[in-house]
Amino acid sequence: MRALPMLGVAALAAAVIAVAPPPAAAQDAPTAHIQLETRQAYAELPFNLVVVAEGFDDDPAPEQPSLQIAGATVTPLGVEPRVQQSIQVVNGRRFESRETTWLLRWQVVAARAGNLAVPSILISQGAKKATAEGGAVAITEIATTDDMRLALVLPDRPVWVGETVPVEIDWLLRRQVHDQQLVVPMLSMPDDLLVAAGEASDPKQVLSVAVGASQLELPYDQDQVTVGGTRFTRLRFHVVVTPLRVGALTIAPAQVVASLEVGTGRDRFGFPSARTQLFRAVDEPRTLEVKPLPQQGRPPSFAGAVGTSFSIATQSSRSVVQLGEPVELEITVKGDTRLDGLSLGPLAGPGRLPADRFSMPDTVPPGELSDDGRTKVFKVQVQVTDPSTTEIPPLELAWFDPTAAAYHTAHSEPIALSVKGGTVVGAGDVVGGHRPGAGAGAATGSGGGAAADPATSRWSAPTWRCRRLAPPPRGRCRRPCCGR
Numbered sequence: 001m002r003a004l005p006m007l008g009v010a011a012l013a014a015a016v017i018a019v020a021p022p023p024a025a026a027q028d029a030p031t032a033h034i035q036l037e038t039r040q041a042y043a044e045l046p047f048n049l050v051v052v053a054e055g056f057d058d059d060p061a062p063e064q065p066s067l068q069i070a071g072a073t074v075t076p077l078g079v080e081p082r083v084q085q086s087i088q089v090v091n092g093r094r095f096e097s098r099e100t101t102w103l104l105r106w107q108v109v110a111a112r113a114g115n116l117a118v119p120s121i122l123i124s125q126g127a128k129k130a131t132a133e134g135g136a137v138a139i140t141e142i143a144t145t146d147d148m149r150l151a152l153v154l155p156d157r158p159v160w161v162g163e164t165v166p167v168e169i170d171w172l173l174r175r176q177v178h179d180q181q182l183v184v185p186m187l188s189m190p191d192d193l194l195v196a197a198g199e200a201s202d203p204k205q206v207l208s209v210a211v212g213a214s215q216l217e218l219p220y221d222q223d224q225v226t227v228g229g230t231r232f233t234r235l236r237f238h239v240v241v242t243p244l245r246v247g248a249l250t251i252a253p254a255q256v257v258a259s260l261e262v263g264t265g266r267d268r269f270g271f272p273s274a275r276t277q278l279f280r281a282v283d284e285p286r287t288l289e290v291k292p293l294p295q296q297g298r299p300p301s302f303a304g305a306v307g308t309s310f311s312i313a314t315q316s317s318r319s320v321v322q323l324g325e326p327v328e329l330e331i332t333v334k335g336d337t338r339l340d341g342l343s344l345g346p347l348a349g350p351g352r353l354p355a356d357r358f359s360m361p362d363t364v365p366p367g368e369l370s371d372d373g374r375t376k377v378f379k380v381q382v383q384v385t386d387p388s389t390t391e392i393p394p395l396e397l398a399w400f401d402p403t404a405a406a407y408h409t410a411h412s413e414p415i416a417l418s419v420k421g422g423t424v425v426g427a428g429d430v431v432g433g434h435r436p437g438a439g440a441g442a443a444t445g446s447g448g449g450a451a452a453d454p455a456t457s458r459w460s461a462p463t464w465r466c467r468r469l470a471p472p473p474r475g476r477c478r479r480p481c482c483g484r
Contacts (some may be wrong), residue, residue, distance in 0.1 A: 001289070004236070006403075010419040020452075022133050028227055029055055029130075030053065030054065030055035030056050030125075030128045030129065030130040031053070031054050031055055031121070031130050032051050032053040032054070032121070032123045032130040032131060032132035032453075033050075033051070033132050033133070033261075033267055034049065034050070034051055034052075034118065034121065034132045034133070034134070034135065035050045035051075035052060035351045036048070036049065036050070036196060037049075037050055037105075038136065038181075040138075040140060041108075041110065041116070041137050041138065041139050041140065042110075042140050042141070042142050042257060042476070043110050043111070043112050043113045043139050043140065043141050043142070044109065044110070044111065044112075044211070044282075045109070045142075045181065045183055045221075045255065045280075046107050046108065046109045046183060047080050047107075047108055047109075048077065048105050048108070048197055049067075049074075049105070049106045049107075049108050049118065049137075050103055050104065050105050051103070051104040051121055051123060051124045051132045052101060052102075052103060052316050053101070053102040053103075053130060053132075053164070054099075054101050054102075055128070055130070056100065056102055056123075056125045056128055056130075056166045057100070057125060057126075057128070058081070058083075058098070058100045058124065059125075060128070061081070061102065061125075062079060062102050062123050062124060062125040063123075063124050063125070064076055064078065064079050064103065065121060065123070065124075066124060067106050067119075067121060068119075068263040069108060069116060069117070069118055069119070070117065071110060071111050071112065071116060072108050072110045072116055073108070073109045073111075073113075074106050074107070074108050074110060074202075075106065075107040075108075075212075075383050076105075076106055076107075077105035077106060077107055077191060077212060078104075078105060078213055078273060078358060079102060079103070079105075080101075080102070080103045080105070080213075081100050081101070081102055081103050081350065082100070082101040082102075082103060082113070083098065083099070083100050083101075084098070084099045084100075084101070084453065085097070085098045085099075093156045102123075102443075104121075104123065105213060107212070108276060110137075110139040111139035111336070112139070112141075113139050113140055113196035114139055114322050115133070115136040115137070115138060115139070116136065116137040116138075116139050117136055118136070118137055118343065120132060120133050120134040121134070133197045135257045136340075141278075142147065142257055142278055142279065143278075143279055143280065143356060143378065144279065144280055144281065144282070145260065145279040145280075145281070146172075146174075147172075147173065147175045147260060147279070148172065148174070148175070148176040148177075148256070148258060148260065148279055148281040149172040149227070149232070149281050150169070150170070150171050150172070150254055150255060150256050150281040150283045151169075151170045151172075151254075151283050152167065152168075152169055152170075152184070152186065152251065152254050152257050152283050152286050153167065153168040153169070153170055154167055154251075154286055154288055155288075155395060158289035158290065158291050158293075159243060159288065159289070159290055159291070160232070160243075160290070160291055160293055160306055160400065161244070161245065161246050161290050161292055161306075161400070162242060162243070162244075162293065162304050162305075162306040162341070162400070162467035163242065163243070163244050163289070163306045163307075163336050163402045164240050164241070164307070164337045164341075165240065165242075165243045166198060166238065166239070166240055166338075167186070167239045167240070167241050167382055168237065168238060168239070168377055168472050169182075169184060169218070169236070169237040169239065169254060169263070170234055170235075170236050170237075171234070171235040171236075171237070171256060171281075171315070172225070172232035172233070172234050173232060173233045173234075173260075174229065174230070174231070174232055174233070174260075175260040175261050176260070176261040176274070176478070177258045177259065177260055178256065178258075178259040178260070178261070179258060179259040179276075180256055180381070181256065181257045181258075182207065182209050182254075182256045182454075183210070183254065183255050183256070183257075184209060184254045185218060185251060185253070185254065185288075186239075186251045186252075187211045187239070187256065188211055188212050189251070190246070191245070192243065192244055192245055193241045193242065193243055193244060193249070194241065194242040194251050194340055194341045195211070195216070195239060195240075195241050195242075196239070196240050196241075196338055196373065197216055197217055197218055197219060197238070197239065197240075197342050198218075198219055198237075198238025199219065199238065200219030200238075201219065201221060202219070205219060205220050205221070205222065205385040206218060206219050206308045207219070207220060209238065212412065218237045218238065218239065218299050219237070219238050220235045220236055220237045220238065221234070221235075221238075222234070222235055223462075231314035234362070240337075240338055242338075242340065243288065243290040244341070245290065246290050246291065246292045247290060248287050248288070248289055248290075249287065249288040249289075249290060249300055250285065250286075250287055251285065251286040251287065251288060252285060253282050253283045253284055253285050253286075254282075254283040255280060255281065255282040255283065256280070256281050257279070257280050258278070258279060258281075259276040259277065259278050259279075260276060260277060260279050261274045261275065261276055262275055262276060262277045264462070273445050278394050279318075285361050293306070293400050297406065298391055298398075298400075298407055299350075299351065299396070299398035299409055300349060300350040300408070300429035301345065301349065301350060301351040301352060301396045301397070301402045302345075302399070302400070302407065303343050303344060303345025303346075303398070304341075304342075304343060304345075305333075305335070305342055305397065305398065305399035306399060306400045306402060307335045307336055307337045307399055307401070307402075308337075308401050308402070308403055308404075309335065309336040309410075310334065310335045310336075310399045310410055311334045311335075311397075311410055312331065312332070312334075312395060312396055312397040312410050312411065313331075313332045313412050313413070314328055314329055314330065314331050314332075314335050314392065314395055314415060315329070315330045315332075315415075316328070316330075316392055316410040316415050316417075317329075317330075318422065319415065319416060319417060319418060320466065321384055321385050321417060321418070321419045321420070322419070322420040323384060323419055324383050324384065324385065324421055325383065325384070326381045326382070326383055327381070327382055327384065327392075328379060328380070329379070329380050329381075329382055329392070330377060330378070330379050330383055331344060331364075331367075331377070331379075331380070331395065331412070332375065332376075332377050332378075333367070333375070333376050333377075333378070334374060334375045335375075335399075337374065338373035338374060338375070338445055339369060339373060339375070340369060340373060342376050343364070343366075344364040344367065344378050345364070345381070346362065346363070346364075346445070347360045347361075347380065347395075348360060350396075351395070351396030351398070351409070351411075352395055352396060353392070353393065353394070353395070356385075356386060356387060357384065357385060357386040357389045358382050358383065358384060358386075358389075359382065359383040359385050360380065360381075360382040360383070361381070362381060364378050364380050365378065365379065365380060366378075373408055384417065384419050385418060386419075387419050387420070388419075389417055390416065390417060390418075390419075391414045391415060391416050391417050392414060392415040392417060393414055394411040394413065395411065395412045396409050396410070397409065397410045397411070397412075462463060
């Protein structure tokens with residue numbers, strides 16, 4: 001089967017709303033007009049309505065006004081600038097120009113076929129204003145067919161809140177498909193579900209699906225199946241979802257509009273060409289049952305991680321610090337599932353850093369997700385506040401195993417610290433072994449650095465010698481590698 005292109009075009013040269021073009025305006029006077037982002041609008045399928053605003057300043061963005069259309073559901077998608085810059089050289093003189101066009105988008109879903117009346121829209125940016133004249137959008141009804149089916153395949157059991165589970169979208173076809181528009185409401189439920197693309201078995205087999213104002217690349221597999229005695233080509237799209245709240249989540253029907261071959265004709269040059277007709281397939285409403293995590297046995301450090309296997313590791317930016325000096329901790333969490341929604345939780349408390357020895361922010365910044373989504377790295381600044389501190393203690397990570405319905409914990413390894421004014425840890429924990437004959441307060445090693453002398457609160461000399469053949473004739477050597 002050929003690659004699957006999108007049905008609509010995102011170019012602004014797409015079908016324009018049925019209204020006369022705005023009259024010519026004075027130079028630099030702001031103007032606005034309405035366009036569609038697709039060639040055609042269909043009943044019960046979302047399409048984007050765009051106001052193209054010109055003559056406004058580069059900053060700030062114009063305000064996106066509220067838009068209400070009778071017989072339709074309207075969702076604002078935001079404001080986006082399009083900047084064009086040009087440079088010309090005339091008679092040795094350089095001329096630069098910059099034009100910013102603002103695009104204000106709304107997603108519209110018409111309830112039925114017919115003409116949809118769009119009101120005029122006032123665009124404002126401080127004292128600058130422009131009105132995009134309203135008009136009518138023709139909404140078309142699409143026929144259904146038995147040659148195409150669509151089904152959302154949810155887990156066949158209740159899932160736990162925070163559990164990442166696979167979901168499939170099965171598209172069954174009996175005819176060759178040419179163009180398509182796939183609409184899956186489940187992908188646009190940010191308050192209820194965290195959604196990500198599943199793993200791709202073939203990087204070339206992906207389909208771009210609209211999710212609000214953005215696109216999600218969904219991988220798919222292709223095979224042959226028999227349903228009710230009828231043979232279909234099945235495209236199975238892979239998604240992973242993480243429920244964010246407890247309860248019964250009602251999911252609106254997924255649907256697809258596609259051009260299917262219905263025969264053979266001739267093109268304008270007389271060559272055979274496929275004749276196509278637009279059809280529609282609609283799934284039924286679905287419900288995902290989400291149950292709460294148990295309170296019994298929940299560790300104090302639990303911050304919402306759900307999966308069957310996790311690990312945690314820590315690294316510090318330094319092992320020799322002064323009291324109160326910031327130290328960056330790099331905390332790496334790995335799991336057997338995607339960690340898009342994973343948070344680390346507070347660093348203070350049981351199983352974490354003791355508050356009487358460390359100062360830390362109340363919240364940990366969001367982590368950085370790896371390409372495969374199964375590793376997340378958090379970076380946070382902490383300060384040592386107790387001079388007797390000798391280590392960054394193990395950090396505990398608690399998670400809930402949905403398979404065993406039980407909580408588990410993992411711990412990072414401790415990190416040895418040497419704090420100025422505190423007890424010097426063993427050199428083997430910090431930078432190496434003791435120098436033969438050295439006192440208890442001297443730390444050595446090939447990695448450099450100096451150890452704190454608790455008796456004088458001064459830094460003792462490292463073990464290597466200065467490469468100079470003799471000290472300078474006046475005073476002490478100024479090089480940091482020795483104390484002579």
